[in-house]
Amino acid sequence: MNKVQLFQQIQKKHSYLCVGLDTDLSKIPAHLLGLEDPVFEFNRQIIDATKEYAVAYKPNIAFYEALGPKGWESLAKTLEYIPNDIFTIADAKRGDIGNTSKLYAKAFFETMNFDSITVAPYMGEDSVTPFLEFDGKWVILLAHTSNTGSNDFQLLTDRETGQAFYEKVILKSQKWASSDQLMFVVGATRADKIERIRELAPDNFFLVPGVGAQGGSLEDVSKYGLNKECGLLVNSSRGIIYSSNGEDFAEAANREALKIREDMSIYLDKYM
């Protein structure tokens, strides 16, 4: 999916909601556990319940990998079930030396058919560029994450330029790819930083986790982050998919997604 198509989706749905499919057997409703593939069944119903309001789905790969080969099958079925006009993100945070990154790219872009993958920048250019060789596929590079440990290294200040490490990542990586193929992960708990990051990357989409359960404010993120093509995908995982763990989990997810979409619709008018 290209940037124009993504923006069309956003305009059509008045939403920049990404639903995180962090599907955990210990958290899904008990009545699903007897089924042959409870993970897929849960995802299927969540997708049906939220696809009207979601412009992206983001399975965090750890949840599937933890289940062994069966988890990968649930993931593949889930990906196939997501409607084609919705953007898909493999939240895998991969990154390795060149020929190995290429294999990860192959795993997520060819063996599976994700639109994008999250990538860790630590190993530098030749760990990132192999993902960019796939037409129409996106890299979503970790920039400033939403966890407390993000302060350990991402905020170090470079002696030469006075830039923070995460700023170096944002600036340098823009030489490797245009905003048609490169997004950044920017935590919503960093609303104070989003204005600055928008200056550094005016045209790139940001994938923003940390709204809701992790405490970030959707209005702040939107106010400082929206650009002329929206430029935001705001993720909610637990707040939507686990808002009920009874038989009504899908209806509850529908209600939560709608609530967020209503706010987003307002912010699109107000701040974009």
Added chain:
Amino acid sequence: MNKVQLFQQIQKKHSYLCVGLDTDLSKIPAHLLGLEDPVFEFNRQIIDATKEYAVAYKPNIAFYEALGPKGWESLAKTLEYIPNDIFTIADAKRGDIGNTSKLYAKAFFETMNFDSITVAPYMGEDSVTPFLEFDGKWVILLAHTSNTGSNDFQLLTDRETGQAFYEKVILKSQKWASSDQLMFVVGATRADKIERIRELAPDNFFLVPGVGAQGGSLEDVSKYGLNKECGLLVNSSRGIIYSSNGEDFAEAANREALKIREDMSIYLDKYM
């Protein structure tokens, strides 16, 4: 496996060789391709041919992941086949926020039974510590890697302390775990840096890729990197496993592994 047991292995075999199982269907001998599980069959024969000289095996997970669920089955069978007294490394370069890192840890330490996993440090403490909660399991943290892109970010100098980013990683992470659970990835192409890194982390094991195909010198690595408990696992992948792509691939791998072991045996006497 603990540090004492690892050092015993090294002393018994006069070797600190790690064999990288980067098993690629496009590179393994043609006569294996008709078998039901060519990846496992290749690994099985490589393990049989090298286990006398190898103290560790390191499958790079990308190679298995690229094959989908079948790849994970080949990986699981390979791991089971490796003798219990040989150290196993999941070269996965994972790292995510706390509860998600825990799932990755579960995938590699419980669903599978690896001794260790490589982890990327970008997201900081709470992305690394979940891996440390598993008794007898190791984190091998990326510090200074062997690829050209490693210069992009790892060498940035922190304004406050004058330390390079990779040095910060080495220093800070030692507060999270002792050398009984924490190793570092240090590229062999950085022999000039190994002396410095050994000063920063006198007791930790280093996993050293980049000898051979990537051009690093085993003697330099050994001279500057060996400590009183060896402290090195030097990896060779392509140089051993693809030294022949004929029916004699296992014998060829045996010869290459022996050659490296002979050098290592000399360096252990000379530099340890």
